[in-house]
Amino acid sequence: MENMKPRVRFAPSPTGPLHIGGVRTALYNYLFAKKNGGSFLLRIEDTDQTRFVPGAEEYIIEAFQWLGLKFDEGVGIGGEYGPYKQSERKPMYKPYAEQLVRDGWAYYAFDTPESLDAKRKEAEVQKKTFQYDASTRMSMVNSLTLSAEETEKRIASGEPFVVRFKYPADTDIHVHDLIRGEVVINSNLLDDKVLYKSDGMPTYHLANIVDDHTMKITHVIRGEEWLPSAPLHVMLYKAFGWEAPQFAHLPLLLKPDGNGKLSKRDGDRLGFPVFPLEWHDPKSGEVSSGYRETGYLPEAVVNMLALLGWNPGTEQEIFSLDELVNLFSLDKISKSGAKFSLDKAKWFNHEYIQMKSSKELMPYITKIMDEKGVAYEEDYLLKVIDLMKERLTFPGEFWEQAGFFFVAPTEYSAQDLKKRWKEGTGEKLRVIDELLRKDEVFDMQAAHDRVMEHIKANEWNMGAVLNSMRIGIVGCARGPELFTMINILGTDEVHKRTEAVINAVEGGDN
RNA sequence: GGCGUGUUCGUCUAGUUGGCCUAGGACGUAAGAUUUUCAUUCUUAAAAUCAGGGGUUCGAAUCCCCUACACGCUACCA
Numbered sequence: 265m266e267n268m269k270p271r272v273r274f275a276p277s278p279t280g281p282l283h284i285g286g287v288r289t290a291l292y293n294y295l296f297a298k299k300n301g302g303s304f305l306l307r308i309e310d311t312d313q314t315r316f317v318p319g320a321e322e323y324i325i326e327a328f329q330w331l332g333l334k335f336d337e338g339v340g341i342g343g344e345y346g347p348y349k350q351s352e353r354k355p356m357y358k359p360y361a362e363q364l365v366r367d368g369w370a371y372y373a374f375d376t377p378e379s380l381d382a383k384r385k386e387a388e389v390q391k392k393t394f395q396y397d398a399s400t401r402m403s404m405v406n407s408l409t410l411s412a413e414e415t416e417k418r419i420a421s422g423e424p425f426v427v428r429f430k431y432p433a434d435t436d437i438h439v440h441d442l443i444r445g446e447v448v449i450n451s452n453l454l455d456d457k458v459l460y461k462s463d464g465m466p467t468y469h470l471a472n473i474v475d476d477h478t479m480k481i482t483h484v485i486r487g488e489e490w491l492p493s494a495p496l497h498v499m500l501y502k503a504f505g506w507e508a509p510q511f512a513h514l515p516l517l518l519k520p521d522g523n524g525k526l527s528k529r530d531g532d533r534l535g536f537p538v539f540p541l542e543w544h545d546p547k548s549g550e551v552s553s554g555y556r557e558t559g560y561l562p563e564a565v566v567n568m569l570a571l572l573g574w575n576p577g578t579e580q581e582i583f584s585l586d587e588l589v590n591l592f593s594l595d596k597i598s599k600s601g602a603k604f605s606l607d608k609a610k611w612f613n614h615e616y617i618q619m620k621s622s623k624e625l626m627p628y629i630t631k632i633m634d635e636k637g638v639a640y641e642e643d644y645l646l647k648v649i650d651l652m653k654e655r656l657t658f659p660g661e662f663w664e665q666a667g668f669f670f671v672a673p674t675e676y677s678a679q680d681l682k683k684r685w686k687e688g689t690g691e692k693l694r695v696i697d698e699l700l701r702k703d704e705v706f707d708m709q710a711a712h713d714r715v716m717e718h719i720k721a722n723e724w725n726m727g728a729v730l731n732s733m734r735i736g737i738v739g740c741a742r743g744p745e746l747f748t749m750i751n752i753l754g755t756d757e758v759h760k761r762t763e764a765v766i767n768a769v770e771g772g773d774n
Numbered sequence: 775g776g777c778g779u780g781u782u783c784g785u786c787u788a789g790u791u792g793g794c795c796u797a798g799g800a801c802g803u804a805a806g807a808u809u810u811u812c813a814u815u816c817u818u819a820a821a822a823u824c825a826g827g828g829g830u831u832c833g834a835a836u837c838c839c840c841u842a843c844a845c846g847c848u849a850c851c852a
Contacts, residue, residue, distance in 0.1 A: 277852050312851055377850070393776065393848075426850050444779070453777055461850040468852050492778060492847040513779085516845070520785080523844055568786095571800095575787055579799045598787075600780050601845065608786065608801045614814090654814045665813080680811085730810040742812040 270302035270482045273338075275472070277309045278320035281543035281552065282327050284604070285487065285517035285526055288569045292514060293485045294333045295570070295592035302482070306338030307475060308349040311465045318546050321349075327540040331562045332585060345479040350471050357466040360474050360504070361427045361459055365407070369503035370459060372415055372425045373406035395455040398433040427460035429469075429496065429503075437495040442483075442512040442594050449495050457496055469493065473500045476509060485512045485594075488601075489525075512594050515573050516601040526604055528552060536606045540565065559628075559658030560609070564616040568609050572602040582615055614657045622649040628659035636663060638670050647752055651744055665743075669752065672761050673739030676768060680741040684731040690766040692729050693736065697762045701755045708751045715747075736765030 274290040276282060297304040306328075308321055325340045337343030347353055364370035373396075380396075387394035394400070401408060406428070407415040419425060431451040439447045459470040466474070476484065484497075491513045501508035519530040531538035531552065542554035555565050567583055575598070576591040583591070617625070626642075629649055633640050652666045699714050700706070719726050731741045737749060737758060750758050 275852090279852075309852065315851065373850095380850090388775095391775065395776090395848085424850090428850095447778070449777075455848080458850050463850075465850090467850070472852090487846095488779070489846055490852090515780080518845080525845080571786070573786090577788065577790095579788080581800060595790095602787090603785060605785050605801065611801055618814090652813095655812090684811085725810095727810050734811065738811090740812085741810090744813085746810070 268482060270297060270300045271305065271480050272297045272302065272483050272485055273305040273307050273476070273479065273481055274335075275307040275309050275475075275486075276324055277312065277315070278317060278324065279312075279315045280317050280320055280545075281539045281541070281554075282324050283526075283528070284538050284540065284555075284569070287327070287331065287540055287565075288517060288572060289485065289487055289514055290328070290333060291331075291566060291569055292574070292592075292597070295589055296483065296485060296594060297336075298589040299592045303336040304334075305343065305345075305479065305481075306335040306340065306348065307479070308339045308351075309468065309471065310349060310351045311461075311468060311471050313351070313463070313465065323541060323543065330556055331540060331566060333566075348479075350466075350475065353471075353475070354465060356478075357460065357470055357474055358464070361466065361470060364429070364459070364503055365427060367503065368430070370427050370429050371401075371407045372419065373404065373428050373456075373458075374410075374418055374423060374425050375405050376424075379405075396428065397455045398431060398452065401428075401430070401456060424462035426458045426462050428456040429459055429500070430456060431499065437499060439491075439494045439498055439511060441491070441494070442510055443515075443597050443599060444491075444513060447491065447494070451495075451499075454495060457493075459500075469496055469500065473497055473504070473506075477501070477504070477506050481509050483510045483512065485514065488513045488516050512597070514597065515599060517572060518601045518603045520604050520606060523601075534606070536604075536609070559660045560613050561616045561620070564609075564612040567616070568612045572604065573598050582612075610657050617656050617659070618654060620653075622646050622653060625649055625653065625659065629662050632660065632663050633670075636667075640670060644669075644752075651748065651752065668738045668743070669749075672757070672764065673737075675739060676735050676765060677740035680731070680735055681769060684728050684735065684741060685769055686725070686728050686732075689729065689732045690770045692724060693733055693762050693766060696729070696733060697755075697759055700750060700758060706751065706755055708747050711750070712747045732765075733762070736761045 272293045274286075274293050276286055276290075294304050296302075306325075308324075310316055310321075321339065328335065335341050337345065338348045361370065365372065380394075384394045396404065403409070408430075410418070431454055433452065435451040436448050437451055437454075439449075441447055457469055458467050460466050465471075475481075494511055494513070497511075498508055517526045518524065519526045520534060526538060528538055537553040537555045537558050537560075539552055539554050540556065542557040543552045544550075545552070556562070563585070566585060566588070570583065570588050570592075571581070574592070574596055576596060623646070626646070626649070629645065630640075633645070648666050648669045649662075652662065655665055656662060695718070696715055699718060700711050702714065703710060718724075719729060730746055734741055734743065734746055734749075737743075737746075737753065743749060753761075
């Protein structure tokens with residue numbers, strides 16, 4: 265076992281879009297596998313046919329492609345342990361359930377859902393909880409209380425039945441968790457879980473153990489919500505006589521406010537994505553935002569998620585996937601839940617945008633330009649991106665920040681005008697405009713010096729004049745350094761805009 | 775209710791073999807600088823008596839016990 269290359273799996277249910285917490289679970293599995301030279305597989309757990317959502321499986325695969333996390337085996341890839349979709353493995357499970365019954369680790373139960381409901385309600389009235397366990401199973405309708413012939417007859421006649429696990433009475437079950445250490449629970453506290461459903465499908469528990477074993481999974485890395493059922497799983501391995509994989513139960517991802525588990529609702533409420541990709545619900549038609557569509561770079565999402573519950577112990581915060589793989593270890597995972605922080609997510613994105621060259625950013629920006637229907641020259645656009653990149657947290661902000669490089673302002677901020685535009689400003693702007701166009705070929709430094717000298721020599725109010733100039737170019741008192749903008753726009757365009765703003769503010773009374 | 779897990783600045787966390795912790799970093803916040811704006815960037819500051827209470831010890835965030843709180847599970851869902 266020790267010298268074996270680890271094999272880990274990510275095993276989502278196709279019941280909807282992949283939750284960002286699930287993405288983190290997958291990421292940790294990936295990092296662990298790659299760090300140790302092992303394999304990372306994708307298994308689809310679709311044993312609950314009532315919850316199947318069309319498109320969910322494709323969504324999951326696309327999400328990981330976008331994130332750059334590659335599976336070595338699994339749905340959509342293949343591999344020697346397939347099929348990797350549980351619905352396609354359906355015939356495999358029944359013999360295992362039967363084996364358990366034969367060996368005395370399980371039994372057939374004929375209790376109807378209605379009768380179980382009634383039992384639970386009855387117990388509730390007495391402020392107790394009904395549990396199908398060693399203390400109650402002998403008073404239920406199952407193969408332990410029925411004769412062998414009766415049991416056989418019922419099954420043969422097609423009466424619905426389930427197979428339940430039969431816990432040995434009063435036994436301490438030890439789960440060794442790589443993150444939490446030893447967790448011990450007594451079997452009397454556990455109820456006889458259904459392993460095989462009346463619809464002929466296994467439940468998660470059976471399918472999971474059978475698949476993990478037959479797929480030679482060495483480490484089960486999953487969310488903390490599975491910790492309570494881990495004892496069942498170790499008992500199942502024992503019942504089958506199989507060597508159990510190692511378990512690691514990850515802390516939960518919490519909502520930014522309050523303490524609960526992060527949910528889809530929180531995203532809608534607080535305005536941030538909880539899904540990697542935008543999701544269109546096929547039933548309700550509802551659209552949920554995705555990280556990709558919001559403008560997050562996949563590297564940033566991976567980096568942010570990696571640090572939500574794990575830390576290499578250094579002060580480094582920015583990691584490439586390769587660095588993450590290199591540094592990752594299970595024992596550095598924290599035990600407590602981590603709250604998702606929108607601010608930190610944005611900060612990561614900003615950092616990753618800065619690491620991209622303007623060329624790499626081009627596709628994001630041209631998409632926006634096309635959407636706006638604005639024509640552009642590639643070289644010009646590249647120059648603008650170079651200049652504006654540092655201000656962007658999301659590529660989508662480009663137009664708002666840099667649109668004036670492509671379209672002259674038609675409106676001017678009244679507030680900024682009020683603050684900066686004084687009596688006689690129009691005349692001064694014309695002088696500056698003249699100064700700018702004095703050189704045959706625009707020389708940014710020379711123009712800058714000339715304008716500044718003139719302003720000083722005439723004791724003009726620098727803030728008022730230069731900001732008014734800026735308002736004419738941008739539309740408001742914001743944006744990059746004035747002469748740099750002029751250099752990119754060209755003096756002809758600046759001349760036009762200057763005339764336009766003077767006209768707009770002071771009217772045609774020149 | 776039962777069972778399980780957890781608890782260091784507002785948030786993510788460092789700290790894990792007790793002393794170098796007057797508890798470090800990052801995000802966010804505040805102030806200042808970058809002598810035209812906004813943003814970026816930089817600097818500085820405020821911010822955790824380590825959930826609370828008991829121990830053990832010369833010495834505890836680090837070990838033990840109790841309490842509180844939070845979260846998870848408690849389906850023929852995963």
